[in-house]
Amino acid sequence: xxxxxxxxxxxxxxxxxxxxxxxxxxxxxxxxxxxxxxxxxxxxxxxxxxxxxxxxxxxxxxxxxxxxxxxxxxxxxxxxxxxxxxxxxxxxxxxxxxxxxxxxxxxxxxxxxxxxxxxxxxxxxxxxxxxxxxxxxxxxxxxxxxxxxxxxxxxxxxxxxxxxxxxxxxxxxxxxxxxxxxxxxxxxxxxxxxxxxxxxxxxxxxxxxxxxxxxxxxxxxxxxxxxxxxxxxxxxxxxxxxxxxxxxxxxxxxxxxxxxxxxxxxxxxxxxxxxxxxxxxxxxxxxxxxxxxxxxxxxxxxxxxxxxxxxxxxxxxxxxxxxxxxxxxxxxxxxxxxxxxxxx
Amino acid sequence: xxxxxxxxxxxxxxxxxxxxxxxxxxxxxxxxxxxxxxxxxxxxxxxxxxxxxxxxxxxxxxxxxxxxxxxxxxxxxxxxxxxxxxxxxxxxxxxxxxxxxxxxxxxxxxxxxxxxxxxxxxxxxxxxxxxxxxxxxxxxxxxxxxxxxxxxxxxxxxxxxxxxxxxxxxxxxxxxxxxxxxxxxxxxxxxxxxxxxxxxxxxxxxxxxxxxxxxxxxxxxxxxxxxxxxxxxxxxxxxxxxxxxxxxxxxxxxxxxxxxxxxxxxxxxxxxxxxxxxxxxxxxxxxxxxxxxxxxxxxxxxxxxxxxxxxxxxxxxxxxxxxxxxxxxxxxxxxxxxxxxxxxxxxxxxxxxxxxxxxxxxxxxxxxxxxxxxxxxxxxxxxxxxxxxxxxxxxxxxxxxxxxxxxxxxxxxxxxxxxxxxxxxxxxxxxxxxxxxxxxxxxxxxxxxxxxxxxxxxxxxxxxxxxxxxxxxxxxxxxxxxxxxxxxxxxxxxxxxxxxxxxxxxxxxxxxxxxxxxxxxxxxxxxxx
Numbered sequence: 070x071x072x073x074x075x076x077x078x079x080x081x082x083x084x085x086x087x088x089x090x091x092x093x094x095x096x097x098x099x100x101x102x103x104x105x106x107x108x109x110x111x112x113x114x115x116x117x118x119x120x121x122x123x124x125x126x127x128x129x130x131x132x133x134x135x136x137x138x139x140x141x142x143x144x145x146x147x148x149x150x151x152x153x154x155x156x157x158x159x160x161x162x163x164x165x166x167x168x169x170x171x172x173x174x175x176x177x178x179x180x181x182x183x184x185x186x187x188x189x190x191x192x193x194x195x196x197x198x199x200x201x202x203x204x205x206x207x208x209x210x211x212x213x214x215x216x217x218x219x220x221x222x223x224x225x226x227x228x229x230x231x232x233x234x235x236x237x238x239x240x241x242x243x244x245x246x247x248x249x250x251x252x253x254x255x256x257x258x259x260x261x262x263x264x265x266x267x268x269x270x271x272x273x274x275x276x277x278x279x280x281x282x283x284x285x286x287x288x289x290x291x292x293x294x295x296x297x298x299x300x301x302x303x304x305x306x307x308x309x310x311x312x313x314x315x316x317x318x319x320x321x322x323x324x325x326x327x328x329x330x331x332x333x334x335x336x337x338x339x340x341x342x343x344x345x346x347x348x349x350x351x352x353x354x355x356x357x358x359x360x361x362x363x364x365x366x367x368x369x370x371x372x373x374x375x376x377x378x379x380x381x382x383x384x385x386x387x388x389x390x391x392x393x394x395x396x397x398x399x400x401x402x403x404x405x406x407x408x409x410x411x412x413x
Numbered sequence: 414x415x416x417x418x419x420x421x422x423x424x425x426x427x428x429x430x431x432x433x434x435x436x437x438x439x440x441x442x443x444x445x446x447x448x449x450x451x452x453x454x455x456x457x458x459x460x461x462x463x464x465x466x467x468x469x470x471x472x473x474x475x476x477x478x479x480x481x482x483x484x485x486x487x488x489x490x491x492x493x494x495x496x497x498x499x500x501x502x503x504x505x506x507x508x509x510x511x512x513x514x515x516x517x518x519x520x521x522x523x524x525x526x527x528x529x530x531x532x533x534x535x536x537x538x539x540x541x542x543x544x545x546x547x548x549x550x551x552x553x554x555x556x557x558x559x560x561x562x563x564x565x566x567x568x569x570x571x572x573x574x575x576x577x578x579x580x581x582x583x584x585x586x587x588x589x590x591x592x593x594x595x596x597x598x599x600x601x602x603x604x605x606x607x608x609x610x611x612x613x614x615x616x617x618x619x620x621x622x623x624x625x626x627x628x629x630x631x632x633x634x635x636x637x638x639x640x641x642x643x644x645x646x647x648x649x650x651x652x653x654x655x656x657x658x659x660x661x662x663x664x665x666x667x668x669x670x671x672x673x674x675x676x677x678x679x680x681x682x683x684x685x686x687x688x689x690x691x692x693x694x695x696x697x698x699x700x701x702x703x704x705x706x707x708x709x710x711x712x713x714x715x716x717x718x719x720x721x722x723x724x725x726x727x728x729x730x731x732x733x734x735x736x737x738x739x740x741x742x743x744x745x746x747x748x749x750x751x752x753x754x755x756x757x758x759x760x761x762x763x764x765x766x767x768x769x770x771x772x773x774x775x776x777x778x779x780x781x782x783x784x785x786x787x788x789x790x791x792x793x794x795x796x797x798x799x800x801x802x803x804x805x806x807x808x809x810x811x812x813x814x815x816x817x818x819x820x821x822x823x824x825x826x827x828x829x830x831x832x833x834x835x836x837x838x839x840x841x842x843x844x845x846x847x848x849x850x851x852x853x854x855x856x857x858x859x860x861x862x863x864x865x866x867x868x869x870x871x872x873x874x875x876x877x878x879x880x881x882x883x884x885x886x887x888x889x890x891x892x893x894x895x896x897x898x899x900x901x902x903x904x905x906x907x908x909x910x911x912x913x914x915x916x917x918x919x920x921x922x923x924x925x926x927x928x929x930x931x932x933x934x935x936x937x938x939x940x941x942x
Binding site for chain 1: 861
């Protein structure tokens, strides 16, 4: 017999005994009837006490109710026995980290009294240093990665070790995420999954996580997934221009970025695309394109291609080798990483 | 407590070696060192106590235990999973035990061990009284888990050490930290004339309390830094939940309270071993300085470097064959290309701490300008996911024809097939690989960790006069390692000079018999004292 059935049988026995006791007193209101009625009441309580399938505290509570409140107590005991709560294990398994909103005073203290991250990283206190590294690891944007790489070059071996492990951890996580995204894109070829895979791969180039040795290979894979995404929905291929151009610019190939942006610049009308076009034109030293980008869409579309022949000393157009051209970094905003690296 | 002994009745050993997660079940540098010590000191009788987490987590012994080992015992500090909510019989038994504990112990406990655990967390220093109180082992696990006195200590420690954390988290972390400690404190330890632990941590604690109980000396040889290794694990541990750090853009230097609690617990274990040890052996000066920063008293510290066997024929021998012309970029399409390549070896386990990924990236960068034949020599079964990642990296870089995973090899074969040895570890103490490569007359490129710099550039004035025996590079810096590889590939003469310096250095300062002689003298002095 299952535990629930045993409980039900015990409560039923107790209930039957209790009803019998009350009926006996009602039918035979004599003094002699009190003893058998009391015995039946005791049987009811005892049957509840024998409920081994429930926790002792609940069992005792049910018995106490049955004892103190004839008839009604049995109903309440049945409720006690039948209730199913969440166990402690479930509570423990599901509980999340403590969420505590930082007060205004706390934020002010951190902003005014807190040292810059570089200074915290150089702290002699290992716990402070590790907490700063952990914070960078939690939010691994380009600034955080730059700070971790900067830490590698600092003289303290412990700081370098902590930073190296943090970068390794981030690389592992990125490798796992990108492998998952690529597998999904390969398993179910669709525009969105291909874009997701490409974006995941490209993120390591954008935030600087990818080593120089790996950047070309990662970029090649990202380009491949962007190309697949474009092929899967040719009508929406122009929408990918911004992402693809950003990747090319991050790979220090502004000519390729321009080649991707130029055909859609004026049809898309995306301000981000215009900004990226300006950056790419600056990086490629195609200052002639700057004026065209600001011109009216009709004019720009009309004289979109081919590129005008460059002056003798100007860099070549897209499609020609651009290896000798110095890269001009124009997409960085003022941030801590900028002065870490020095002037671009 | 879960201890079993290989021999029912064993004579009292002269030295009981306390080994945590290493010899004879795990291959590696520390195990090789232990095996050499035990094998090369046949006149000393040893008892071995291996401390592990859970029975069954180790396979068969990787080493044949020498005849002078009188006893091999195992001690496990964690038990299997506890009964689930459906196991009513086990729950009833547990409730009976809790009831018994509560009846016999009030909110104020007479346990000196509980008081010592409290002092261990709250106090900065370690004294004789603390170690002596721990050695009494008068606190049962049931009392730790269920007594009001233990709960009062948990509450106090929570309020004083980790009020930022959730109490429920702290409560469970306290239990998880201390239950293994109590098992170890209560465990019988082989009877021996002296105790020698090869790490701090749990092995150091067991050694310290055994030393107090028997009034016999404790030696400590630290191959790595237990506290730092645990800190590294803790900083990456996903099983510790941290309070919400708030806005990530605003610097918040407040350390994670639970990680800090664990870290300080392990640091306290190290300080207990340092306090009780009669002598503390460092592998090098750099490590000695770091031990002092972790709390080791300077007057107990002495330096005994690792050593390797140097065949007499190796002294003054000429270098290895120089490849024909590695100073050209590799041509993957040319099958004969490998015969002209510089043979580069990574010797070690394929695990994250060795940073094999950086080694692969460095080789890829170097292969753009010179021709290399790269061998990754060592087991890759310890962290299969990492090994897969490294192999995928090689494939992604399309370097399968130049970078090969060849698995473990006998030491005698490894160095005869190489021209340069590279070590890109995140963390090392005194890697035997560098000494073995030096003995074989091979130049080494190693990261600036542990005592690698003094092993390659010299420790004392005379040592430095021998000249460098390799290149020291920055941690996790593929470009730096690639530059060193390119430099060595381009100059057979430089390789020969570095190799000769390495051979001379190992012969002069890192011979196995020198190390053994010093340990023989140390054991003799300890036992006589």
